[in-house]
Amino acid sequence: MTDLPEALAQIRDDFLGLAQSERLMLLLEFSDELPDLPERFAEHPDLLERVEECQAPVFIFVEVDDAGIVLLHATAPKEAPTTRGFASILVQGLAGLTAQQVLDVPEDFPQMIGLGAAISPLRLRGMNALLSRTRRQVRAKIAA
């Protein structure tokens, strides 16, 4: 197994420990847990980046604080629970990581959590796009 940060490794192990049909229910739990955007974004929708590769409208915004810790914000409508689930996995899995740790997360993390059969490989690409846009924003933030 690839060396993943602890939270991501836990998420992977949780999914892989379930039967196929139950993996969808865990994704639904993540979907339900996606936090609302902080108030300050309501006044600044321009700060949010749309993830064009996802079928549903999903927007992300990455902050890197003074200590170099990454904070990912994401929003997607309730009509798009799969996309909400993807975003929520990354919000929880990347929480507390440094910029470098986020950049070290393997690009194919979405393919490691055993969702291919449950939701189809094509749909999983939406999570790859989310991860890759997050990494791009982190790189831009630490270069600035």
Next chain:
Amino acid sequence: MTIDPDASPAFSGFAHPERLVSTDWLAAHLGTAGLVVVESDEDVLLYESGHIAGAVKVDWHTDLNDPVERDYIDGAAFAALLGSKGISRDTTVVIYGDKNNWWAAYALWVFTLFGHDDVRLLDGGRAKWEAEGREYTRDRPTPGPVDYPVVQRDDTVIRAYKDDVLAHLGSPLIDVRSPEEYSGERTTAPAYPEEGALRAGHIPSAQNVPWGRAAAEDGTFRSPAELDELYRVGAGLSDGDDVIAYCRIGERSAHTWFVLTHLLGFENVRNYDGSWTEWGSAVRVPIAQGAEPGEVPARVPATAVPATVPAAER
């Protein structure tokens, strides 16, 4: 039909009004023996997030598509799928879903490939059910498995392959994608992921009628007069026409197939499910770009001419 159709006057102007049910009809018939409600969505998790009580889920990716070949499941897999959902051959099936019943219509089309007789759409789908404040549940029904016969899929009547489309050139084609995909500005629907086509544009002579125009703001189908305006006046279709509809992978065009076949009464409509992801990557097939349909090519490449056409006519 095993359960009485919805006699709502709103449907009486359609060619086959028995193919639609209203939200009122469905709410009144939930739980009726011989009725199974199926949800089919673009989002694979939407059903789990809340669905109509008693409804079962059929997913186009994980249930209806063959997992290896680019094709639909076979008769044995279809029988196993439907039996596991509590559907037998004489069950009345009502399908509904998200996005104006986009994927619901696609599932209905696949059910029709297997000749399931009584399969209907919930007019307005999820959007209308929700807008009316009707209930959802997260309880997953556990239908007792029933026997569904193994029926061979019939691909000859409502499905078209690429060679069928080449042989069809000169007869009406409806491209149901967005204007941007039709003109060749892009190969995917706006805001949708790249599913792969090497060239952009449309099949020459195809009329562009984006699928979603058949739906009103509340997600229900437009009236017979409005649909006539779109397809008979706008796209020039006439009674008796042999029509092929296509999109990118055949799902949006399944919606248009439903409209043309069941609502407007065209009897020879096929859905080209290979659609642009096949045509736009195929070698030596004609393509037109821009907003105009373009001319039917005088001759298609020799290798693409069906063997039945005599050499003298090529």
